[in-house]
Amino acid sequence: MQSLTATRAVLTNPAGHMAIRMPQRPARGSVNQIDLIGTEVAFAKNGQFYCEGEPSTYLYKIVTGMARSYRMTAEGRRHIVAFYVPGDLFGFETGNTHTLCAEAVTDARVRVMKRASILNRATEDFDVAEQLWLSASGEIRRNQEHILQFGSRSARARVASFLLEMVRRIPSGNAVALSISRQDIADYLDLRIETVSRAATRLARLGAIAISSNRKITVRNSVVLTQLLK
Amino acid sequence: MQSLTATRAVLTNPAGHMAIRMPQRPARGSVNQIDLIGTEVAFAKNGQFYCEGEPSTYLYKIVTGMARSYRMTAEGRRHIVAFYVPGDLFGFETGNTHTLCAEAVTDARVRVMKRASILNRATEDFDVAEQLWLSASGEIRRNQEHILQFGSRSARARVASFLLEMVRRIPSGNAVALSISRQDIADYLDLRIETVSRAATRLARLGAIAISSNRKITVRNSVVLTQLLK
DNA sequence: CGAGGATTTGATACCTGTCAATGAAGGTGG
DNA sequence: CCACCTTCATTGACAGGTATCAAATCCTCG
Numbered sequence: 001m002q003s004l005t006a007t008r009a010v011l012t013n014p015a016g017h018m019a020i021r022m023p024q025r026p027a028r029g030s031v032n033q034i035d036l037i038g039t040e041v042a043f044a045k046n047g048q049f050y051c052e053g054e055p056s057t058y059l060y061k062i063v064t065g066m067a068r069s070y071r072m073t074a075e076g077r078r079h080i081v082a083f084y085v086p087g088d089l090f091g092f093e094t095g096n097t098h099t100l101c102a103e104a105v106t107d108a109r110v111r112v113m114k115r116a117s118i119l120n121r122a123t124e125d126f127d128v129a130e131q132l133w134l135s136a137s138g139e140i141r142r143n144q145e146h147i148l149q150f151g152s153r154s155a156r157a158r159v160a161s162f163l164l165e166m167v168r169r170i171p172s173g174n175a176v177a178l179s180i181s182r183q184d185i186a187d188y189l190d191l192r193i194e195t196v197s198r199a200a201t202r203l204a205r206l207g208a209i210a211i212s213s214n215r216k217i218t219v220r221n222s223v224v225l226t227q228l229l230k
Numbered sequence: 231m232q233s234l235t236a237t238r239a240v241l242t243n244p245a246g247h248m249a250i251r252m253p254q255r256p257a258r259g260s261v262n263q264i265d266l267i268g269t270e271v272a273f274a275k276n277g278q279f280y281c282e283g284e285p286s287t288y289l290y291k292i293v294t295g296m297a298r299s300y301r302m303t304a305e306g307r308r309h310i311v312a313f314y315v316p317g318d319l320f321g322f323e324t325g326n327t328h329t330l331c332a333e334a335v336t337d338a339r340v341r342v343m344k345r346a347s348i349l350n351r352a353t354e355d356f357d358v359a360e361q362l363w364l365s366a367s368g369e370i371r372r373n374q375e376h377i378l379q380f381g382s383r384s385a386r387a388r389v390a391s392f393l394l395e396m397v398r399r400i401p402s403g404n405a406v407a408l409s410i411s412r413q414d415i416a417d418y419l420d421l422r423i424e425t426v427s428r429a430a431t432r433l434a435r436l437g438a439i440a441i442s443s444n445r446k447i448t449v450r451n452s453v454v455l456t457q458l459l460k
Numbered sequence: 461c462g463a464g465g466a467t468t469t470g471a472t473a474c475c476t477g478t479c480a481a482t483g484a485a486g487g488t489g490g
Numbered sequence: 491c492c493a494c495c496t497t498c499a500t501t502g503a504c505a506g507g508t509a510t511c512a513a514a515t516c517c518t519c520g
Contacts, residue, residue, distance in 0.1 A: 071378060074460060079381040081374050094367040100374065119359055126353045133349060136366040137324040143373035144311050144330065148301060150380050150420050151309040152509090155476070182499060190380050192477055197500055214485065214499065230304060382477090385508070412467065422509055427468055444467065444517065 034131040035061070037121055038113030043104040045179075049091070051101040056093040058112050061135075062086045065108025068184065069100045080188040082142060083180075085169050089135035091115075106179045150190060153229075158189040159199040160228045163209060167219050179215055203228070264361040265291070267351055268343030273334040275409075279321075281331040286323040288342050291365075292316045295338025296400075298414065299330045310418040312372060313410075315399050319365035321345075336409045380420060383459075388419040389429040390458045393439060397449050409445055433458070 040063060043049065049060055052071060060067070067084040081100055084090050090102065104110075122129040149161050162185060182200075186193040200217070203209045208224040211217055219225060270293060273279065279290055282301060290297070297314040311330055314320050320332065352359040379391050392415060412430075416423040430447070433439045438454040441447055449455060 069374075073381065077382055079378055081377050092367045092370045094364055094371055099371065119356070119363060123353060123356045123359050126349070129349055129353050129359065132363075133366075134324055136363075136370065137322045139370050140322045140366065140373060141324055141329065143370060143377065144299075147311050147373065147376055147380075148309055150377075151303065152307055152420060190382060193499075194478085194501085195476060198476095201500075423467080424469085424510085425508060428508095431468075 032131055033121065033125055033128050034113075034118070035111065037117050037128075038111050040109055040111050042109050043107070045104055045107050047104045047108075049102040049104070049110070050098050052098055054098050055096055056091065056098045057114060057116075059089060059091045059115055059118055060084075060102070061089045061111040061113065063109040063111055065110075066105040066179065067102055067108060067110070068105050068188075069102040070187065071100050078187045079190070080184060082139075082146065083166075083169075083188065088138065089132075090139065092136060092139060105184065146188075155189075155191050155195045155199045156202060157229050158191065159185070159196060160203060160208070160225045162189055163203075163217060163219055164222060164225055164229075167222070181215070262361055263351065263355055263358050264343075264348070264365075265341065267347050267358075268341050270339055270341050272339050273337070275334055275337050277334045277338075279332040279334070279340070280328050282328055284328050285326055286321065286328045287344060287346075289319055289321045289345055289348060290314075290332070291319045291341040291343065293339040293341055295340075296335040296409065297332055297338060297340070298335050298418075299332040300417065301330050308417045309420070310414060312369075312376065313396075313399075313418065318368070319362075320369065322366060322369060335414065376418075385419075385421050385425045385429045386432060387459050388421060389415070389426060390433060390438070390455045392419055393433075393447060393449055394452065394455055394459075397452070411445070 038058075043065075049067065050056070050058075062084050064086055067088075067090065068080050069082050069084070069090060070078050070080045072078055082090070083105065091098075093099065118128070118132060122132050145165070149158060149165075153161070166180075182193050182196050185191075186196045189196065191199075200209070200211060203225070204211050206224065206228075208219070208221050208228065209217055210220050268288075273295075279297065280286070280288075292314050294316055297318075297320065298310050299312050299314070299320060300308050300310045302308055312320070313335065321328075323329065348358070348362060352362050375395070379388060379395075383391070396410075412423050412426050415421075416426045419426065421429075430439070430441060433455070434441050436454065436458075438449070438451050438458065439447055440450050
């Protein structure tokens with residue numbers, strides 16, 4: 001597991017940072033049992049957790065930072081299936097190989113756990129089983145909402161929906177999309193980057209959001225933003 | 231559980247059929263333990279399993295027939311999130327209420343299981359835990375593929391993709407989409423019914439499929455169909 | 461055989477993708 | 491600390507595909 005992670009990070013990390021193994025923290029008061037399984041690992045921005053076709057042995061839980069899972073099409077287009085924020089568990093697979101790739105959007109720390117370990121612990125500990133249930137159900141829920149996000153919606157509505165989703169999932173006031181590029185947003189919403197840009201500009205003109213810098217968008221009026229969803 | 235299911239069927243079943251409780255089958259040779267939990271119930275076509283906002287107490291496993299989960303928008307549009315075929319488990323929720331509605335596409339038999347029962351059994355029995363894992367991962371996988379199905383794809387590619395998906399998931403030769411209406415397909419692929427119709431007609435003209443009747447489409451040339459995915 | 465719904469087909473408008481060019485931001489080295 | 495350079499984001503013009511509206515035809519079921 002160490003060799004796998006280290007190799008991957010070295011091979012795929014554009015920033016050239018090694019994955020740094022963090023010391024495992026001791027159990028404390030109300031720590032979830034599931035957070036004691038596996039090892040916490042640091043990944044640099046754009047570092048790759050795994051990629052399509054590779055053996056799927058581990059599950060990943062975001063501690064800090066953000067991740068994205070995606071697939072490249074034959075035409076070289078990237079489709080982002082999901083973003084993961086602290087607390088999210090990802091890497092679920094039915095078979096023995098990954099069907100998607102996953103990367104760090106920002107510098108991130110993740111807890112890497114063996115699938116077999118988790119299943120075994122779930123069999124022994126009801127709390128672990130329930131945490132696993134909640135994590136899997138959460139992934140299902142988010143995927144379903146993502147599917148609904150496409151439903152007959154204009155580019156403006158999709159961008160508005162995305163911003164509201166991020167504000168909800170990242171508890172950091174109303175400033176969102178930090179470190180998420182326009183390209184990431186476009187690949188997530190199935191739009192071109194130009195279309196995302198135009199939609200964001202229009203939302204800003206309407207006063208619903210404020211674009212302070214390229215990577216920082218602030219939701220000024222979530223009521224207006226919600227009305228624009230349809 | 232009996233009253234809930236029966237009431238639901240009576241209230242929501244357009245065909246006016248009661249949900250019929252089936253006798254629980256005894257355990258046999260290699261029967262999965264998870265298939266011994268809960269009760270098998272029959273639903274008539276278009277009968278409703280549950281709907282958005284209702285308490286989520288049960289999980290559902292398709293035995294025969296087909297189901298769909300969906301949500302209605304404020305504008306009265308229906309968006310189908312998923313289709314379920316025999317073997318699929320659905321109804322996963324993080325909270326105590328359903329976030330989607332689910333109905334029978336055809337007359338169907340489903341095994342209805344209490345969520346709490348499954349979690350308890352998973353804690354006792356490794357096989358149940360693993361089955362639960364595989365079912366949840368399968369749902370995640372299908373949702374992810376559905377998301378990717380939208381990715382920058384033409385109407386023709388979406389319909390082709392949908393037909394290939396159904397041929398793969400329903401092991402019944404190459405005749406698919408039985409009892410799935412054009413409207414269902416449209417609401418699943420986020421297209422208008424007219425667009426689905428046009429795309430299907432074009433695929434038929436290309437010889438990739440054959441439209442014998444409204445509800446019966448046969449895949450004649452899956453190679454050609456696969457080439458049309460891009 | 462008849463009636464109502466579902467599907468197909470046609471004409472047109474609108475939105476987004478594409479191509480192209482400009483402008484802004486962030487990172488590096490002198 | 492500034493200039494340069496690379497990457498990213500914005501803006502514009504135009505073409506193409508799908509939604510929309512309308513109407514004809516086909517199926518299905520009573």
